[in-house]
Amino acid sequence: xxxxxxxxxxxxxxxxxxDGDTATVGITDHAQSLLGDVIFLDLPAVGARLTAGDxxxxxxxxxxxxxxxxxxxGTVSEVxxxxxxxxxxxxxxxxxxxxxxxxRDVSEGGVELLDEAAYxxxxxx
Amino acid sequence: MAARTxxxxxxxxxxxxxxxxxxxxxPLRYTSIRDEHVAVRTxxxxxxxxxxxxxxxxxxxxxxxxxxxxxxxxxxxxxxHALYAVMCNDDAGIIDDLxxxxxxxxxxxxxxxxxxxxxxxxxRTHLLPGTELRDESDETALLAVQGPEAVAxxxxxxxxxxxxxxxxxxxxxxxxxxxxxxxxxxxxxEDGLELYCAPGPAPQLWDALLEAGAARGLxxxxxxxxxxxxxxxxxxxxxxxxxxxxxxxxxxxxxTVKLGKGEFIGAARLRQLDPHDPxxxxxxxAVGPRxxxxxxxxxxxxxxxxxxxxSGGFSFTLGHGIATAYLSPDLREEPxxxxxxxxxxxxxxxxxPFVGAPHHRQRHD
Numbered sequence: 471x472x473x474x475x476x477x478x479x480x481x482x483x484x485x486x487x488x489d490g491d492t493a494t495v496g497i498t499d500h501a502q503s504l505l506g507d508v509i510f511l512d513l514p515a516v517g518a519r520l521t522a523g524d525x526x527x528x529x530x531x532x533x534x535x536x537x538x539x540x541x542x543x544g545t546v547s548e549v550x551x552x553x554x555x556x557x558x559x560x561x562x563x564x565x566x567x568x569x570x571x572x573x574r575d576v577s578e579g580g581v582e583l584l585d586e587a588a589y590x591x592x593x594x595x
Numbered sequence: 596m597a598a599r600t601x602x603x604x605x606x607x608x609x610x611x612x613x614x615x616x617x618x619x620x621x622p623l624r625y626t627s628i629r630d631e632h633v634a635v636r637t638x639x640x641x642x643x644x645x646x647x648x649x650x651x652x653x654x655x656x657x658x659x660x661x662x663x664x665x666x667x668x669x670x671x672x673x674x675x676h677a678l679y680a681v682m683c684n685d686d687a688g689i690i691d692d693l694x695x696x697x698x699x700x701x702x703x704x705x706x707x708x709x710x711x712x713x714x715x716x717x718x719r720t721h722l723l724p725g726t727e728l729r730d731e732s733d734e735t736a737l738l739a740v741q742g743p744e745a746v747a748x749x750x751x752x753x754x755x756x757x758x759x760x761x762x763x764x765x766x767x768x769x770x771x772x773x774x775x776x777x778x779x780x781x782x783x784x785e786d787g788l789e790l791y792c793a794p795g796p797a798p799q800l801w802d803a804l805l806e807a808g809a810a811r812g813l814x815x816x817x818x819x820x821x822x823x824x825x826x827x828x829x830x831x832x833x834x835x836x837x838x839x840x841x842x843x844x845x846x847x848x849x850x851t852v853k854l855g856k857g858e859f860i861g862a863a864r865l866r867q868l869d870p871h872d873p874x875x876x877x878x879x880x881a882v883g884p885r886x887x888x889x890x891x892x893x894x895x896x897x898x899x900x901x902x903x904x905x906s907g908g909f910s911f912t913l914g915h916g917i918a919t920a921y922l923s924p925d926l927r928e929e930p931x932x933x934x935x936x937x938x939x940x941x942x943x944x945x946x947x948p949f950v951g952a953p954h955h956r957q958r959h960d
Contacts, residue, residue, distance in 0.1 A: 503612075506819065507629045509909045510885050528936075530887050532628045532819065532909060535936060561627065 472565045478541070479589035480581055485565065486541040493542055493576045496569040497529065497560065500593045505531035508557040513538075513570060518546045520573065522580040527570070529560070541581050544573030600645035601736045601794035602801055611817060617708035619646040622817035631820035632911045635783050636950075639742035640816035641804050644789070645797065648711035648732040650718065653701035656725035661695060661702050663860060664721060666843060668853035672697040675765045677780055680851055681843045682714065683861030687868070688839035689846065690717055692831065694780065696765060703776075703791075705737075707833045721860065736797035740804060741787030741824075744811040746779075749788050751807050753777065757788070771803030782821065784828025784951040826917060827910050829879065829948030835890055836877065836905045836919060845873040845921065847947070875921040879949055880904075880942040881913075886935050888918035893934040894942070896926050904933060912950045918942070 477485045483501035487494045502508065512528045520526045520540040527538040550569050553559060560568035584592065597620040600606075606613060611622035622643065624631060634640045652661055661669055667680035677696045681689045691710040696703040706714045715730055722728060740749055750757045755768035755777055765778035775792035792800055805815065822832070831837050837846050842865065844852070849870040854862060882888060888907030893900045907918035918933060932939040 506612075506624065507627050509887060512885075530885075530909075532823065534889070535887065558627070558629070 474565065474586045477565065478583040478585060480539065480541045480583065481592060482539045483593075484539060484541045486583065488576065491574060491576060492547065493544060493573045494569050495541060495571050495573065496564055497538070498589070498593075499564045500590075501536075502561045502564045502568070505529065505533060505536060506561075507532045508560040510557055511553055511560070511570065513549050513553075514546050516546050516549060520544055520546065522578065538570070539581075541583060542573065542576050542578050543580075544576040546571050547574040548572040598646075600643055601797040602643045602645060602738075605798055605801055606643070609815060611815075614818065616818055617646055617711075619708060621646060622815070624817040624819045625815045628817070628819040628823060629911050631814055631816040632823050634812060634814040635742045635785055635816055635820065635824055636912055637743065638812035638814075639740060639744040639748055639787075639808055640783075640814055640820070641801070641808065642739040642741065642816050642821060643801070644737040644739050645735070645794070646708040647737050648706040648708055648714065648730070649735040649737075649791065650704040650706060650715065651698075651701065651729045651731050652704060652718075652726060653729070654726040656723040657701040657727075660721070660723045660726040661704070662856065663723065663858070664718060665693070665695060666852045666859060666861060666865070667695070668856040669695050669697065669702070670856065673764075674699070675767075677763045677765060677778060679763075681846075681848060682717070683843065683859075683865070684717075684839060685860060685864065687842040687861040687864035689833070689837045689841055689843060690714065690839060692833055692837065692848075696776075696778070698776075699767075709834055734794065736792050736794045736800075737789060738792070738797065738800060738804065739781055739787060739789045740808070740813070741781045741783040741785045741816075742813070743786060744808070744813065745785070745787035748804065748808040748811055748813060749777070749790075752803055771800050771807075773797075773800040773803075775800070782828075782830055783824040784830065784948060785824075823908055823911060826906050826908050826919070827912055827948065827950040829919075831877070831919075832906055841921075842868060842873065844868050844870045845875050845877060847877040872924065874923070875902075876924050877905075877947075878920060878922050879945045879947040880918045880920060880931065880933065881945045881949070882916040882918070882933060882935070882940050882942050884915045886933075886938075886940045887916045888933045888935060888940075888942075892918075894920045894922065895932045895934060895939060896929040898939075901926055901931070907933075910949055917945075917949050919947070
């Protein structure tokens with residue numbers, strides 16, 4: 471398990487990791503476990519502007535399709551292109567290799583961001 | 596609380612994701628549905644199917660009773676052999692699809708777990724005098740080994756000559772010293788075996804099969820991959836692809852209906868229908884690699900709804916979405932679409948099965 475001290479989590483099972491003005495976004499281990507094998511992802515294009523709390527894409531797993539919600543606002547600076555060929559990275563490494571998008575010009579607000587302990591406690595409810 | 600199969604502790608020890616299915620706690624997946632699916636298509640997989648129902652029919656009129664209950668003709672069934680059949684109501688609606696074996700003292704009828712109580716009720720009210728019926732489901736464990744390596748793996752554990760065991764036949768023997776009925780049947784579209792044994796030694800048999808199969812890449816496989824495998828193989832699932840409102844002709848199961856065999860329940864209604872031209876038809880549909888049809892989605896033609904997806908999913912073998920649906924035969928040439936999350940996704944009619952050989956010699960359960 472990676473060190474998740476720099477990660478914060480949404481009640482809708484995304485995570486965000488800030489590095490100064492940029493942020494990386496993915497889905498949680500709990501989410502990938504519920505979804506099962508990820509088959510493909512619909513992710514925004516580089517340059518897309520995300521609004522915190524709004525849908526920014528979708529993830530199709532063998533079990534169901536799920537919407538993705540932006541934990542923070544920002545502009546997409548990078549999309550994890552390796553997921554097109556290897557979507558299973560989201561299952562195998564949700565916090566590292568399976569990241570989804572990187573954002574710049576990030577601003578927070580509008581979405582509750584939990585630390586790991588609070589997220590785990592809520593996910594277990 | 597959900598019932599447990601004799602292999603429950605094995606599933607927990609393997610850290611399987613468990614789900615409730617037909618009243619049983621069953622493994623959905625042990626690792627990944629994709630990996631388990633691929634193992635069965637390319638090597639072998641081991642399934643716990645102990646939730647399935649087993650009904651033993653005996654007595655001097657057992658054959659006449661079974662003939663009355665099912666639409667297929669079991670009169671020529673050789674000892675140990677099995678036949679896939681549907682059991683219909685008076686309106687020719689399918690009560691269940693099942694497997695009938697002729698055994699030493701009568702018949703073994705294997706039914707869907709979700710239909711066990713309904714089936715038993717129906718069968719008990721339609722027994723001929725001189726027939727006894729016993730529900731042996733709780734005294735029977737069922738393990739399946741499926742895939743191109745399945746027979747070779749089981750052969751290392753039994754003295755029975757499996758090369759002599761034809762498709763849809765069975766023999767009583769021992770595997771890993773566990774007495775069982777060894778049957779060349781399955782629900783995956785692959786060659787393989789199903790092993791019926793007592794609950795007590797079932798964990799011992801499970802362990803022996805896992806160990807014997809390890810070198811050939813056998814994996815334990817849960818209900819998730821069982822569903823993706825059977826869908827690729829074009830095998831119907833009771834409750835999704837058929838129910839009491841569906842007749843076997845519409846479902847594409849005319850090959851299991853023997854109107855010439857004499858009277859059976861539903862025959863009168865079936866004689867009024869044209870087996871080659873049912874009012875609706877069970878068809879296969881294929882969509883692109885980035886769309887996954889799901890049960891209940893709407894099928895459209897020319898912007899109008901014309902049906903619903905009965906089963907859908909992603910074909911790991913083909914790399915795109917697949918679905919089955921009932922459509923009117925009038926739509927033969929019209930372009931179709933499936934409404935997937937608000938988008939009308941073009942869908943092509945394809946022949947069933949999606950993967951593998953035509954299934955009229957396979958069974959489904």
